[in-house]
Amino acid sequence: MSENKQDNILKVNNLSICFKTRNGSSKAVAGVSFEIARGETLAIVGESGSGKSVTCYSLLGLIPQPPGVIESGSALFKIKGRECDLLHSNKAVLRSLLGNKIAVIFQDPMTCLNPYLTVGEQLIEPLCQHQNMGRKQARARAIELLEEVGIKEAALRFGSYPHEFSGGMRQRVMIAMALITEPELLIADEPTTALDVTIQAQILALLDDLKKQRNIALVFISHDLSVVANIADRVAVMRGGEIVETGSTEQIFKRPQHAYTQQLLASVPSGPKPAQAFQPSGDERPLLEVEHLQTVFEQGSRGLFAPRPAPTIAVNDVSFELRRHEILGLVGESGSGKSTLGRSVIQLIKPTAGSVRLDGQELCQLSTRQLKPLRQRMQMIFQDPYASLNPRMTVFDTLAEPLLYHRLAKRKTVTAQVLTLMDDVGLAHSDIRKYPHEFSGGQRQRIAIGRAIATKPELIIADEPVSALDVTIQAQILDLILRLVERHNLSMLFISHDLSVVRYIADRILVMHQGQLIESGDTEELWANPRESYTQQLFAAIPQL
Numbered sequence: 001m002s003e004n005k006q007d008n009i010l011k012v013n014n015l016s017i018c019f020k021t022r023n024g025s026s027k028a029v030a031g032v033s034f035e036i037a038r039g040e041t042l043a044i045v046g047e048s049g050s051g052k053s054v055t056c057y058s059l060l061g062l063i064p065q066p067p068g069v070i071e072s073g074s075a076l077f078k079i080k081g082r083e084c085d086l087l088h089s090n091k092a093v094l095r096s097l098l099g100n101k102i103a104v105i106f107q108d109p110m111t112c113l114n115p116y117l118t119v120g121e122q123l124i125e126p127l128c129q130h131q132n133m134g135r136k137q138a139r140a141r142a143i144e145l146l147e148e149v150g151i152k153e154a155a156l157r158f159g160s161y162p163h164e165f166s167g168g169m170r171q172r173v174m175i176a177m178a179l180i181t182e183p184e185l186l187i188a189d190e191p192t193t194a195l196d197v198t199i200q201a202q203i204l205a206l207l208d209d210l211k212k213q214r215n216i217a218l219v220f221i222s223h224d225l226s227v228v229a230n231i232a233d234r235v236a237v238m239r240g241g242e243i244v245e246t247g248s249t250e251q252i253f254k255r256p257q258h259a260y261t262q263q264l265l266a267s268v269p270s271g272p273k274p275a276q277a278f279q280p281s282g283d284e285r286p287l288l289e290v291e292h293l294q295t296v297f298e299q300g301s302r303g304l305f306a307p308r309p310a311p312t313i314a315v316n317d318v319s320f321e322l323r324r325h326e327i328l329g330l331v332g333e334s335g336s337g338k339s340t341l342g343r344s345v346i347q348l349i350k351p352t353a354g355s356v357r358l359d360g361q362e363l364c365q366l367s368t369r370q371l372k373p374l375r376q377r378m379q380m381i382f383q384d385p386y387a388s389l390n391p392r393m394t395v396f397d398t399l400a401e402p403l404l405y406h407r408l409a410k411r412k413t414v415t416a417q418v419l420t421l422m423d424d425v426g427l428a429h430s431d432i433r434k435y436p437h438e439f440s441g442g443q444r445q446r447i448a449i450g451r452a453i454a455t456k457p458e459l460i461i462a463d464e465p466v467s468a469l470d471v472t473i474q475a476q477i478l479d480l481i482l483r484l485v486e487r488h489n490l491s492m493l494f495i496s497h498d499l500s501v502v503r504y505i506a507d508r509i510l511v512m513h514q515g516q517l518i519e520s521g522d523t524e525e526l527w528a529n530p531r532e533s534y535t536q537q538l539f540a541a542i543p544q545l
Contacts, residue, residue, distance in 0.1 A: 011076045013074050015073035018071055034246065044220070047471075074087055102183055103186050109170035114162075126181050149176045204230060225471060293341070315340050331509060358458075381463065441473065445466070459491050460492045462481070465494075466478060
């Protein structure tokens with residue numbers, strides 16, 4: 001990477017952005033300045049709401065105006081020896097640059113890819129639009145790039161739709177789409193947040209290789225400091241719309257100057273569980289017993305005369321026990337069957353075969369009506385609280401519903417119980433009449449946790465409860481879970497692809513691969529001496545600070 005100032009492809013100076021709301025003007029970005037050179041990776045890190053994404057989206061004209069207002073600043077993008085101010089260019093100029101010289105990889109590929117168009121159609125669109133390339137030539141180029149980003153049988157997958165790809169494969173398609181016109185500046189907004197460690201490592205290595213091969217300038221937005229440490233040349237730390245510290249990656253991670261940067265680094269989960277290790281009682285019966293569990297999904301026919309595809313065995317002959325007051329971690333790659341196993345245990349998905357016993361009572365043979373009284377004893381925390389919370393229900397309604405449904409409270413006393421729940425999960429009493437959209441991601445997850453513990457369950461299935469949260473909020477939620485487990489004597493199956501998080505919170509770990517449990521053990525023993533090559537591969541892929 002060149003340090004020559006003249007090699008800078010983008011120079012942002014004194015950028016300020018505000019949003020006009022009913023409650024007045026809200027400052028999102030305040031006087032931000034940075035620059036990036038060709039072949040360089042600049043990481044912008046900070047908590048949710050710090051202004052990272054707003055800063056970069058404003059450069060591309062993706063901030064809706066109104067309510068967004070760019071109050072001041074310039075963003076000089078160098079193209080063919082001339083500088084173009086992205087903030088003050090008309091739509092025609094921006095349209096000619098976006099998808100051509102400047103490309104974006106968005107955080108969630110499923111919401112960015114058009115579900116009605118094949119992946120191939122979406123890939124060739126920028127070639128036809130920006131480079132007037134014929135369809136045949138564009139198709140050949142798209143297939144070549146799909147192979148370059150690691151899509152197997154690219155010629156066949158060219159005609160597939162987004163829902164037919166896994167999360168990691170969809171992210172590879174997004175990268176291919178961003179690179180197909182060979183841009184000079186690439187903005188990657190949390191491109192690996194929802195990916196498991198092995199796929200994340202592959203995506204990061206792919207981005208780094210492509211950046212070096214094509215001499216691309218890469219702006220990498222992330223809240224995952226471990227990832228940033230492994231990919232960035234320089235780091236800018238944002239807080240409250242301002243850049244509070246900037247420097248080389250080594251300087252930021254080894255010699256952070258600002259207190260906020262030090263706080264971020266201290267929040268990264270590392271090392272074993274902070275609480276005293278779980279001590280099982282030798283004569284006590286396990287709370288949850290799972291034996292030879294199998295969950296199979298039948299595939300519908302693709303056409304009238306087409307043969308029916310083979311069924312998918314999502315969970316294959318799985319057996320384990322969960323002891324009382326224990327946190328059991330379940331790890332594995334996307335598609336390994338973790339979430340399906342959790343939902344099968346709690347009977348949100350009916351298993352095809354096998355046995356699930358809660359405190360000795362068989363669940364698999366019970367009807368929906370027979371399961372109803374047992375729902376009070378087992379609850380679930382879902383990965384995305386915004387999707388699992390009813391947008392039309394206030395915090396009060398959300399937390400009161402399970403109490404009233406299971407007759408654990410009366411109308412006259414339910415408010416007091418809801419306020420106690422809010423205290424338990426760290427929500428202000430003044431928020432009791434607010435709706436989910438009025439909260440941050442971390443606060444929404446607190447509401448979801450409050451709803452799960454409302455019925456005082458014995459068993460909680462937590463499915464990726466912190467995967468989309470930034471490090472400081474993640475640390476708060478993990479500590480909250482540990483406190484609640486101790487205070488309410490809960491047992492928990494904690495599902496995650498983040499192995500550092502699982503090590504921090506779990507007493508034992510189960511490793512799942514292709515629907516089967518391949519290894520298990522006490523957390524620190526397994527961490528120190530993984531036996532299976534797949535487990536060793538998972539641990540080796542963990543990004544290190």
